Amino acid sequence: MSKKTSYLLGILLTIFIGTLLYCYLCDDCHCNPNGEAETENTNVVAEPEVIPATRNAFSISDADGDFNIKINDNFNFKTSNFSILEPISTGVTSEVVKLKDYLLANPLKDIDITGYYRSDETNSSAYPNLGLARANAVKNYLISQGIPSRQIDTHGELNDSINPDDASTLFGPLKFGIVTFEEGATDEALEAACKAIRENPLVLHFKTGEAQINLTAEQRQKIADISRCVDKLGVKVQVVGHTDNTGDAANNMTLGQGRADFGKSYLVRNGILSSNIEATSKGQTEPIADNNTEEGKAENRRTVITIN
Template sequence: MSKKTSYLLGILLTIIIGTLLYCYLCDDCHCFPSGEEAIIEDTNSIVEPEVIPATRNAFTISDADGDFNIEINDNFNFKTSNFSILEPIATGVTSEVARLKDYLLANPLKDIDITGYYRSDETNNSAYPNLGLARANAVKNYLISQGVPSKQIDTHGQLNDDINPDDASTLFGPLKFGIVTFEEGATDEVLEAACEAIRKNPLVLYFKTGEAQISLTAKQRQMIADMSRCFDKLGVKVQVTGHTDNTGDADNNVVLGQQRADFAKSYLVRNGILDSNVEASSKGQTVPIADNNTEEGRTKNRRTVITIN
């Protein structure tokens, strides 16, 4: 090979290598034929969020031991973390509730069973152990207002994360209904035991001097749920009695005790216990349960006692 040929080959190789390096290092160069361009991952692409459709449960009730049946698309609706029924209630629901009332009145051995659903990410601001039970009790009170006997209504709460709200945080029909048939003369020994336990060990709420605020423990929430069943099934009344320590004027303490009792009653009513089922009164400073000469004793005397008759 001549020197000239070697020289030309060297120039050609230099051009090829330079071109390849240029294409490799240049981001904006188009060095590849159409259809053979290098694939570059787009890290800035927008991922659309998954759209979860709202759950819409129909108002459905069926009696396996009878010929009663309801199935309509409307239902009782709620906002998330809330137990108040959204208004207005659909006309179709109202009409079917009237049929349900007539059916239960004609069949006193049958109960309507209501299970309220709640999600694990909801906040429970009710007096009940969970929002599902609070929702079931809200529906129960509506049925009672429409003439359904409270003795023929059973309520429950159940966790259900498969119910999804819409974009406005509305839950459509987070409920399940059923008809239960009992035998003649059947008694609920568990309920009767729970009611008797409340009579022996009432729910006691304590207050700071001059204050009337309520904060319930899980055990106290369960007691309120039991009370609700007691007056629904057994026809008892809830009795709320306010007490104070001996700080200040005795007459003023009667007023303060009544304010605390009224506050507790209002709290119960806001949480689905019917006003007509709650009686509020005050004993002021006249029934101490501890020594008023000590701060510990006065703390115990500043109380509101909630029980059933």
């Protein structure tokens, strides 16, 4: 072997040994099977997207008049809930006074309230949707501040663009407007709905003490119609408790009253004012089915909700 060849082999051996030492001693790199250094792969974890909470202002304007208010505060709610969060800000209460004065001075104008709800919320109210239940909660507050119920219209609307904060609070999931009516105008749809309630009342079968009642879509709509008839026409809700003929007639009268009182409390929890509800008992005196069968008795144990 020539001296030059030995010299070249020595250089290659030095490079090879140096590479091996580098691979084993370096903390920031790795070697592949061919002895080549390679950088370590690291997984970059993306930060979760932060969705800011929606904050709707309390804003009402009249396109046909000179009324206009707008403040950053509003009526707030927890998700899947229709009770207004307390306390209501002083800014909102001050603007409500202005709204009351404006509506009282303009009896042909109504305040239009649309409550929003998300598709991922649970509707625990007796209304067709949580948005309508929220609008009715605001309606009751406005009534408590002196605004006539006949000048308040309520609606519910799905809106998945409203986002709660980290504490599950929805800030102002509502929309407001002013509607002007012609003098002498009638609401034929409302009159038809109220007539339908009188002809086909809401009938419920539930056990006293139940906190939640599973209502059908038709029953929810009836409660919404009853609430609107009360607001717009000034009628009263009549809740009547009935029993089967088991036991003493006097005791059944008391039992029927208990069912009526529970029905009333259920409606109150769902936004119909107590002063607008009359609860009475018929006991066993008005059966609608044969008391000689268990099925008939079950039908007779009922609570009937209608309007006068």
